[in-house]
Amino acid sequence: MLRKDGLKCEFVGDWKRGAKDLEVIERADKMKEVIITEDKDFGELIFKRRLKVPGIILFRTTFTNPKRRYLLFKQIISKISPYGNFIVIEDKSCKSKEIRITFIEICKGRAKK
Secondary structure, eight states: OTTTTTOOOOOHHHHOTTOOHHHHHHHHHHHTOOEEESOTHHHHHHHTSOOOOSOEEEEEOSOOOHHHHHHHHHHHHTTSOSTTEEEEEESSOEEEEEOOOOHHHHHHHHHTO
């Protein structure tokens, strides 16, 4: 559905089956792409480890119907840019938190490696 609407997207399984979360984050950052996921671990990786990513949309809905989720997705991104935000989409609500990673934080993260 994303592709039919002209949105550029890539399924992780097509790129690298079994890719680790850190690999997905690194690729998203390199390609300047937003991650759309159901995996809550991405929030911890971004905020606690201060990893850099263009944006994340986390689905926490009780339903899995792709058409229904896509309509909800379109409604949300018409109001909130996925870039620079961590967006949690739930059945009847949406939460958004700005991803703020400063240059100093990025340097500190690299210095630890």
